[in-house]
Amino acid sequence: MKRTPQWIVGGAVAAAAALTLSGCGGSSFDDEAGADQDGSAPLSILIGSSGDAETAAVKEAVAAWSEESGTDAEVTVASKLPEQLAQGFSSGKPADVFYLSTDLLAGYASNGSLLAYGDDLENKDDFYPTLVESFTYDGDFYCAPKDFSTLGLIINTDLWTQAGLTDADIPTTWEQLASVSQRLTTPEHAGLAFGGEYARVGAFMASAGGGLVSADNTEATANSDANVQALDYVKQQLAAGTFSYAKDVGAGWGGEAFGKGLAAMTIEGNWISGAMQNDFPDVKYRVAELPEGPGGKGTLQFTNCWGVATDSANQEAAVELVQHLTSTESQLAFASAFGVMPSIQSAAEDWKSENPDFVAFLDAADYAQGVPTVDGSADVITDFNAKLESLKSSEPKAILDEVQTNFEALLADAN
Amino acid sequence: MSASPAPAGRPGVRRRGIRSGEAVSGWLFVAPILVILGLFLAVPVGMALWVSFSDWTGRGSPFSSNVNFIGVDNYAALLSGGGLAEQDFGTSLRNNAWYVVFVVPLQTALALLLAVLVNRGVLRGRGFFRTAFYFPSVTSSVAITVLWLFLFGASGAVNKLLSYLGVEGPNWFSDPRGIVHNLLALVGVTEGPAFLTGTDALGVSLWQWLAGPSVAMFALILLAVFTTSGTFMLLFIAALQNLSEEVDEAAMVDGASSWQRFWRITLPQLRPTLFTVLTLGLIGTWQVFDQIYTGTQGGPGKTTLTPAYLSYTSAFGAQDWGRGAAIAFVLFVIIIAFTLLQRWVLRDRAVSKRRMRGYEIPAAAAGSAIGAGAAVASRSTDGTGNSGKDLS
8 A cells, every 4th residue: 555645645635725724714704793894894694575666766776875965875676685695694694774574573683793883873762662572682782773564354345245245244253254265165265274384374373362482482371271162263263164264275475375266365464465456356356354353353463674794894884774674755665665654653654555455464563473582483484384274173272282382492592 | 454464575674776656656647636635525524523512503614613522412303302393304314214114125126127138139229228317317307306306296297198098197296195004004004013113122112014115205216216227227238148158058058047146147247336336326315305305395294394494404404404414414423324334234155054065966966967057056156156256
């Protein structure tokens, strides 16, 4: 084996190269405080867009700010936002301003990637308090809610009148919902179809007075009696055939089932307006608030925020830009461009008068419940969703007990 | 390579003279590829290995001073954590194991069958069939997955076809029930015995381990067989064309039927190719990702979750980079272990004494008693022996 020494030499060279390379990577990102500040550094903005309308609206708003402030800013549309964010953070050069979802907040906040700028905003008291709570981690208000959505009951008005129902029949209680859904169920279509996942079924838990975790995300409450009652109700209706999951009627989501006429009602958020306009322009529908459960009114809300990176070279300008993007004026422009609801209360009246048909969504803001934001909750919810798929044949209490255990484990890790 | 004997066979004498510069130029020539491989293969693998033992959170370099070595914590959480991480990992291994159990034998058998069919001289339009069978392999797996989603939709073409046969097809991609459980349910078994439901392995009860692939996963199994059989068919065709016809003819002279010739002459000679196909199949199936990513995202009911996909979601979704890397390395170990096992099973063995006895001419039975069967058997030993010699 005369060649062995040469292999060793080769290996040593490779190892040395590897160490040099990794050494380069290691040294420059050690400082905890973030990048050195430079007031004239250009900003990069990373967004996950729902379509051309959203991209154009954001670009326009950013360009207007850029002109006014004299700071260059460029908007990039990510095809896979979480991946591109992760790549940015690991390279130490993340986008300065970016969309951030509630389930990623805790992870990025806890490792110091995010700048907690929420309290510096002039309009911080104008945001809906439940939205602020969704973006508060460890007592700090991290980032400004960009906009939000709530769930409502979407009704196909043609099928509604065909079944002999009138405005007076719009359900306001669980019992009424079950009975109108039964009347609307025909061999051709289901009465009410919605996605078999926490993001829809959870609305029933909210209106039963429950929730997976307490409002401040510190306590697991998944197996509360209210939640069991809600799942029992949904299970009963699924078994009776009055409710269906979208998948069971052959649709990918509630909006598709509704648009294709496979269901007379569905539970979806305000994003449905875009889908109906683009894909099913002929279907006439109206939006009602979700019926009250034993715990009163309840629905879920979903939101994203404008995250600012600690590693941004121009944090001051980044926060200024967010201030501009969350102003009443910008938010109303976004609302009319791609159908979102403004995250600030002062824009509510304007929005309602511009969108009279969707008032029910914004009215729900008063009682809407945020989704859990504990670090790792996305995994638990995925697991919960998997179990909800077979709710019809499972024991609700057993499902919720497992979710409870999983959340308790997360919260024990977090504290 | 390093095992080949050194060209200068005299021990103790250093090579000098005209060949002294060879080693240097040799290294010079391989340097570019070594650097490229090192940079894009060795370094990332090394980094991933480190990440799997660290608490890196995805911010900054994994080698920065605030990333700590946490020992085997990430691995422990997967293999004995008792939490959701272990359950998910167990579920993904269960799903993928069933996928492998179905896909590898099916695709190998189908590939071999197709290869033998299109390799026959009598078949007209061989070129056409060869292309047709190979076609799914050259199509992008994303495109095929989307096609599959349509075909196997609740009201898709497959269910339509089944309805003509009077069968009500399942809602394929949203049916989480395991097919073994479904079969058991047909004979009235819906609850597992207590020793199966009560015992857990990796957070999943043994009864659930035995559930079989879900209906959704089964659709993906068909997809994999459909797309990869063509590739392996090519390998088999190449191998078949290399076989010498004399051996086959000799068997024919001995009176072996075509079935016997296939099993006892052709197949043993194909063993090296069979090993390649099985190994590639095993590696490919344990790493299944695209179909899950574009098609089902792990649903329904987590029954199409696979380790590769779980590794991806743990890292990029849950920001748990250490766990994601640890899953990748456990998967690596699994693949290596199976490949070694398979090498051992398919190794060349000396013909055992028991089998050898069948080929010896019994002293009592002379001449006419030696049937065609024994002759065929002796030929088949030749086949095996030859291929063994070629390998060594």
